[in-house]
Amino acid sequence: MAAPSVVVIGAGQAGSDTAAALRSQGFGGRITLVGAEGVPPYQRPPLSKQFLAGARSVADLALRPASFHTERDIEFVGRDPAVRLDRNGNRVTLASGRTLGYQHLVLAVGARARRLPVPGARLDGVLTLRTLTDAGRLRDRMRDTGRLLVIGGGFVGLEVAATARAAGLAVTVVEFGPRLLARAVSGAMSAHLLAEHRAHGVRVLLSREVTALHGDGAGRVCEAELDGGERIAADLVVVGIGALPDVGLAAEAGLAVGDGILVDGHLRTSDPAVYAIGDCARFPSPHTGRPLRLESVQNASDQARCVAAALCGTPRPYAALPWFWTEQYGLRLQIAGIGTGHDRVVTLGDPGAGRFSLLCFRGNRLLATESVNRPADHMITRRLMGAGAPLPTPREAAAPGFGFKAFQEAAAV
């Protein structure tokens, strides 16, 4: 009998970590890692920060050293995306025409940047940021640009705005919703970030929509038109309005998809030989009691290890605690848990001094801790939530002198 084989489609954080975790957990069969891009797996978070600022090179971004795949006997196939999945024949066809047989398939195909659905969105100088190629292009363009327009006040948009502002560009952010990072943080944290961006000289417009982009006659963007008719001059536009999970391959193969490839608590798709993880997967979360799709390093990495464990014969349901971070102007925001649906917030520390945490509760239950330059609050929340240990109630957290360090010590976790 042939050695068991795993094919991993997608060579981002989730796919690369799956291949690595399979080997470190003792998997002895064949592993093939298939990527659409021509470069080995790289870190994505620095693309909008240090890489964009020119402080880190392509070589610094590599997730693993060049020797990794040969040393671990992993076949890495670059620049050859999967185009067809034949589940009856247990075969994947790549763009080159090559076919790969598998016993287990892991879809780590990620998500692609949403395009702006307005006239002019295809003009030269209108960019999205998702890949290393995107980031390189944006970095080059930022060098000869004075006025940047960022469409979308999410993580990518705000990080690009902060990096560009630090590089001296005039920056405007237009957000369709009434507040920044609305899907990820509390209203109070949105307000803090808004004040921070404005204090650094970024013009932020909320509840406003870009209805068209106009070119300069040579096909290059020069102006944006907003609802209400206002026009904003810009020679570079970054569209950061979210990402769409890459469900095409899965849907064509008849797998269940929604906003993402649907998986069970063990990250299996509707076909038990096929798993889906990372940005493309919608999974049931024990932390929220409803299906989630998360775009984060933590989620990609933890799901990779979970799938690897299953393929190595030690399956366990996926239960890792979600956490996120962003850095803007040296402000380090870390989020532990999912705060959606919170109904009260307790503040620790001093927002005015730029060091504080917002504890988001629903009733007596702590859903998430949002920390600005207070890493201990973040780390202890992660540890306690991850261990299922008792958490502070709003009354305890609001008591004078409350601190997470003392709380953790008393809990002896």
Added chain:
Amino acid sequence: MAKITYRHPNGTETVVDVPVPNTVMRGAKINNIDGIEAQCGGSAQCGTCHVYIDEANALPLPAMHESEDDVLYGTAAPRRATSRLSCQLPVSEEIDGLVVHLPETQS
């Protein structure tokens, strides 16, 4: 260049020469050493590059910054007096011969 020993929880060890400049975390990453995750890429945020400095070590390591100390409150493996974040330990000739112990788990 400095020789650094990464001792695994099962007692085996990997000894590598790490070029300067680097951190003890990067030294593990560029040499394919399992047991250091460094999910945040080395910015002292995630606590997944936790190591224990060998007790016999008498090499001049930099003092711990407050944020490193804070992050060490939440490591997956127990914090000890010898705990450090390896991303906050720059490699230099002065720490040639450093021995670090990798924890059982990082996340």
